Amino acid sequence: MRIVCPHCGERPVDEFVPYGAAGLKRPDASASTSDWLDYVYLRDNKAGMHGELFYHVGGCRAWLIVTRDTRTHAIAEVVAARDQRDAAR
């Protein structure tokens, strides 16, 4: 599997460390236990397009959001997490 890093170009997956689902919204401190349970433990396990955080530890050391199809592992998009955050602001 190869990931096309937006900064470094095409690199083998072993240069990257996967972190888990991207785009989770941290609940407010006063949120209910079930909201926190959902945030910390419960994942959707989607069959289809899924965004995940990857850290490019063997390269530019940037956090990336990799969107792939969990059924085929085909990668649809790779963006720098900071760019997505800045775009959302």
Place this chain on the structure above:
Amino acid sequence: MPQRIGRADGPAGVTVHERGDLSLGLITARRGMRTTCIDSLRASYDLDAPMTARIVHGRTLSLAWAGPETWLAIGSARPDIETELKAVVGQAASIVDMSDQRVVMRISGPMTRTVLAKGVTIDLHPRVFKPGDTAITPLAHITTQLWQVDDTPTFDLVSPHATARDMFHWLTVSAAEFGLDVGRTQL
């Protein structure tokens, strides 16, 4: 006289020496201050800090892209590159003196690409990787920054100090079949 490792006859396929006379500084632009940082570097060094994986050379300093909005400043030895760079960029970037944290090895010679191909996964073919191009990638499992210096070809390899001996050992093993001339080095 350089020391020969590996094949003893004929000219060396690869030569290596440590560039021990350098000062290195890591420049990381603070959030939203990229333009200010680039402008102050340009004003002081007449260099455009590269936004892609390139290295640019000025009269007294070189700037290598080292990640998004991050640059490695390379200069000949000076008393205090950290204070110097802080005075240049002010609050626009954080500066770390890397002079004692990184070791720079210069390797050159006709078999350089063949040897590097044993350690990296990226393509260094002259069609895609040219003088002035840089990359950060594992070399023999050590995260390394490298850049091409000229078409000899010559490359600079930047290893963390702690793993520089391992990288040098990898080089001696990988280049032995072509003959490796080791110039001045403390490794």
